Amino acid sequence: MSVAVxxxxxxxxxxxxxxxxxxxxxxxxxxxLCYAFVRISSPAxxxxxxxxxxxxxxxxxxxxxxxxxxxMAAGVGAMREGRRNGAAAWIAATIAxxxxxxxxxxxxxxxxxxxxxxPSANPWGVPLFGAVFFGLTGLHMAxxxxxxxxxxxxGAGARSGRFSAGDVEVGGLYWHFVDLVWMFLFPLLYLTAxxx
Amino acid sequence: xxxxxxxxxxxxxxxxxxxxxxxxxxIGLALSVFMRLHLIYPDQKVKLFEWLWPVxxxxxxxxxxxxxxxxxxxxxxxxxxxxxxxPQGGFGNYFLPIQIGASDMAFPRLxxxxxxxxxxxxxxxxxxFFAPGGAxxxxxxxxxxxxxxxxxxxxxxxxxxxxxxxSVALFSxxxxxxxxxxxxxxxxxxxxGMTLDRMPLTVWAWFTTAIISLLxxxxxxxxxxxxxxxxxxxxxxxxxxxxxxxDRALNHSxxxxxxxxxLFWFFGHPEVYIAILPGMGLVSTILSVNARRxxxxxxxxxxxxxxxxxLGFAVWGHHMFISGMSPYSAIAxxxxxxxxGVPSAIKTFNWLGTLWGGRLRLNVAMLFALGFVSVFVxxxxxxxxxxxxxxxxxxxxxxxxxxxxxxxxGVAAVFAMFAGTYYWFPKMFGRMMNETLGKIHFYITxxxxxxxxxxxxxxxxxxxxRRYPDFKEFEFLSxxxxxxxxxxxxxxxxxxxxxxxxxxxxxxxxxxxxASVNPWEATTLEWSVPSPPPHDNFGGAAVTVVRGAYEFxxxxxxxxxxxxxxxxxx
Numbered sequence: 001m002s003v004a005v006x007x008x009x010x011x012x013x014x015x016x017x018x019x020x021x022x023x024x025x026x027x028x029x030x031x032x033l034c035y036a037f038v039r040i041s042s043p044a045x046x047x048x049x050x051x052x053x054x055x056x057x058x059x060x061x062x063x064x065x066x067x068x069x070x071x072m073a074a075g076v077g078a079m080r081e082g083r084r085n086g087a088a089a090w091i092a093a094t095i096a097x098x099x100x101x102x103x104x105x106x107x108x109x110x111x112x113x114x115x116x117x118x119p120s121a122n123p124w125g126v127p128l129f130g131a132v133f134f135g136l137t138g139l140h141m142a143x144x145x146x147x148x149x150x151x152x153x154x155g156a157g158a159r160s161g162r163f164s165a166g167d168v169e170v171g172g173l174y175w176h177f178v179d180l181v182w183m184f185l186f187p188l189l190y191l192t193a194x195x196x
Numbered sequence: 197x198x199x200x201x202x203x204x205x206x207x208x209x210x211x212x213x214x215x216x217x218x219x220x221x222x223i224g225l226a227l228s229v230f231m232r233l234h235l236i237y238p239d240q241k242v243k244l245f246e247w248l249w250p251v252x253x254x255x256x257x258x259x260x261x262x263x264x265x266x267x268x269x270x271x272x273x274x275x276x277x278x279x280x281x282x283p284q285g286g287f288g289n290y291f292l293p294i295q296i297g298a299s300d301m302a303f304p305r306l307x308x309x310x311x312x313x314x315x316x317x318x319x320x321x322x323x324x325f326f327a328p329g330g331a332x333x334x335x336x337x338x339x340x341x342x343x344x345x346x347x348x349x350x351x352x353x354x355x356x357x358x359x360x361x362x363s364v365a366l367f368s369x370x371x372x373x374x375x376x377x378x379x380x381x382x383x384x385x386x387x388x389g390m391t392l393d394r395m396p397l398t399v400w401a402w403f404t405t406a407i408i409s410l411l412x413x414x415x416x417x418x419x420x421x422x423x424x425x426x427x428x429x430x431x432x433x434x435x436x437x438x439x440x441x442x443d444r445a446l447n448h449s450x451x452x453x454x455x456x457x458x459l460f461w462f463f464g465h466p467e468v469y470i471a472i473l474p475g476m477g478l479v480s481t482i483l484s485v486n487a488r489r490x491x492x493x494x495x496x497x498x499x500x501x502x503x504x505x506x507l508g509f510a511v512w513g514h515h516m517f518i519s520g521m522s523p524y525s526a527i528a529x530x531x532x533x534x535x536x537g538v539p540s541a542i543k544t545f546n547w548l549g550t551l552w553g554g555r556l557r558l559n560v561a562m563l564f565a566l567g568f569v570s571v572f573v574x575x576x577x578x579x580x581x582x583x584x585x586x587x588x589x590x591x592x593x594x595x596x597x598x599x600x601x602x603x604x605x606g607v608a609a610v611f612a613m614f615a616g617t618y619y620w621f622p623k624m625f626g627r628m629m630n631e632t633l634g635k636i637h638f639y640i641t642x643x644x645x646x647x648x649x650x651x652x653x654x655x656x657x658x659x660x661x662r663r664y665p666d667f668k669e670f671e672f673l674s675x676x677x678x679x680x681x682x683x684x685x686x687x688x689x690x691x692x693x694x695x696x697x698x699x700x701x702x703x704x705x706x707x708x709x710x711a712s713v714n715p716w717e718a719t720t721l722e723w724s725v726p727s728p729p730p731h732d733n734f735g736g737a738a739v740t741v742v743r744g745a746y747e748f749x750x751x752x753x754x755x756x757x758x759x760x761x762x763x764x765x766x
Contacts, residue, residue: 012302012384019376023414030418034433034455042450120430128450131431135422 046124048195052111068097076172079165091155204304210290217282224273232684238666263665264333271336283474288402294722297387297739299732302380310373317366327355340434344426348442368413378406389741396745401477412466419459461512469508475612479565485718486562487554490746493546500539517588526585533583560634564615575604596656599649627708633700640693647686724761
């Protein structure tokens with residue numbers, strides 16, 4: 001790493017992560033705007049719509065993912081107090097929640113696919129419904145999956161002393177961002193379509 | 197050896213980007229010469245074409261599909277791998293850290309990674325020539341539906357198109373990483389004394405450009421993802437119902453090709469400023485150094501760049517006036533577009549203000565900087581025509597547009613790259629380039645590009661459509677044959693003049709006269725360190741900056757320039 005001589009606003013790594021999140025947020029924004037575009041221009045958008053296994057299941061997924069943000073915050077806190085093993089344990093809990101989220105999400109995907117919902121077709125005859133659903137949740141799931149890999153490296157390094165509290169905090173930024181994206185996707189994809 | 201190739205030194209990476217851009221521009225230039233040759237001699241059998249494309253040019257005569265694929269590759273190579281790569285990745289990487297007093301970028305390894313991803317993207321793009329069916333046909337804009345339905349839309353629209361999308365996606369990722377690096381470097385690594393109002397305008401330009409690419413490439417990446425989903429996932433984001441392509445009815449419904457146009461141009465218009473802003477910063481510096489005058493209206497220059505960057509995100513609709521958009525939207529986009537003329541005029545005014553009363557040193561870098569101002573104004577004025585929906589309805593998809601964007605985006609940015617090369621070559625390689633050869637190169641190129649692109653405006657006004665592989669079928673174009681003959685011969689001349697540049701470049705690399713530390717008597721930090729600078733730029737010395745970047749001819753001072761670096765800097 002290069003030597004900084006001037007006054008720093010924040011650590012370069014943290015700034016770099018924030019900048020990455022700005023651009024990643026724009027990628028998601030683009031996809032969400034595309035969703036709005038196709039939803040407005042498709043007159044027969046399925047609404048209300050029965051999710052499989054059901055909206056409660058999706059709420060449970062949301063709960064699991066939100067919990068993972070809590071454990072991540074605890075991990076960052078532990079690391080700041082110098083408790084390396086505690087931090088590693090909290091990060092492991094975060095990974096477990098993330099993995100559970102993916103498992104639940106894939107279960108939902110399987111149910112929908114069994115109902116005949118695919119990216120190109122579905123029982124309600126608006127093919128873009130499936131395209132939007134799988135496109136948006138798929139990209140989000142890819143973010144969760146890469147986050148799990150990132151956290152695994154981070155957790156191991158936090159335990160061994162390779163990474164500092166600052167590094168764990170930067171990892172936390174990414175993880176909270178992925179959660180935050182879901183907090184947009186859940187209302188926009190699920191709650192605006194679900195049967196009251 | 198491997199350590200030198202996979203270096204994380206920003207100067208090595210800068211040179212790698214520069215030569216990657218040089219290779220790309222030579223291929224892109226050759227492709228444009230092939231197009232101009234085919235346009236005026238459509239029936240001539242050309243052995244070279246047959247040798248290069250045994251299928252597309254069987255018997256030596258280019259098929260219309262091959263013409264379109266050459267056009268697509270010309271545009272893609274030039275826009276991404278030359279205009280975006282050289283000013284930012286090349287010069288920016290090399291000089292941004294030195295100009296703010298840093299020993300490297302904020303993330304050197306990320307920087308190297310960006311370069312290698314960019315190189316991979318270039319190889320994937322060139323690989324499209326060798327894909328079954330050849331390179332894609334859709335231009336650098338890759339409009340759906342024909343870019344989303346695969347092979348049935350044309351020979352290159354199968355694997356070639358996939359490779360194009362993959363290449364652009366890789367390029368976007370590399371550009372995102374680069375822009376994160378540039379922004380973090382400018383914010384974090386400035387040395388004491390390098391306050392925002394002392395930053396050279398080049399640094400401001402690279403910084404602004406990085407912000408634009410951070411936002412714009414993220415959108416292109418999302419659009420490319422959706423296009424890939426349409427091609428491979430069976431989705432219909434960009435495909436409407438009832439589509440029949442090559443006599444085959446397609447089973448898609450619900451999407452809209454206009455969605456792609458919105459997404460693409462939301463990236464595509466800021467991309468124009470990604471190409472031109474670094475040039476603006478560099479030209480401001482070169483004019484100031486060689487007029488021995490401070491930059492006129494420094495703060496206005498910075499403000500104008502930021503305004504252009506901001507407005508650049510609000511004008512994408514002017515590429516879509518004929519797409520059937522509501523006339524009210526068109527008026528809004530038109531007003532915003534014409535507003536871009538204000539900061540552009542501020543810049544031009546300030547360049548003239550910088551020159552006013554100066555004692556001009558007409559070296560080659562200065563000539564190209566003056567040429568930049570000239571083509572920027574010429575290309576900018578025609579932009580005012582095209583920014584009005586009523587005019588654009590007639591001129592859209594004619595050679596008028598081709599002439600316009602080549603002047604303002606292509607030639608202006610290329611002139612800035614030439615200016616940058618002649619100006620910074622001594623610092624980068626420790627040797628001087630030959631001024632006489634450079635001047636011949638400048639005058640032929642300068643007159644030549646006007647010989648190419650001004651007649652294109654005339655052909656466009658006469659209604660000559662773009663992207664036609666030849667004009668012999670069209671009676672109404674027969675009167676324009678002489679114009680195209682003139683354009684083609686101008687382009688051959690300009691292309692030949694570039695051989696002079698290449699010779700000068702490589703000859704000077706090994707045989708040029710040794711460069712001193714500060715041959716142009718410029719003031720910014722890179723001219724305080726040896727040519728070429730050592731590995732860590734300042735040899736570990738604590739660099740301080742004591743004044744602004746453009747203190748020339750200050751009354752009462754003995755020397756007509758004062759270095760930015762304070763005591764203690766090597």
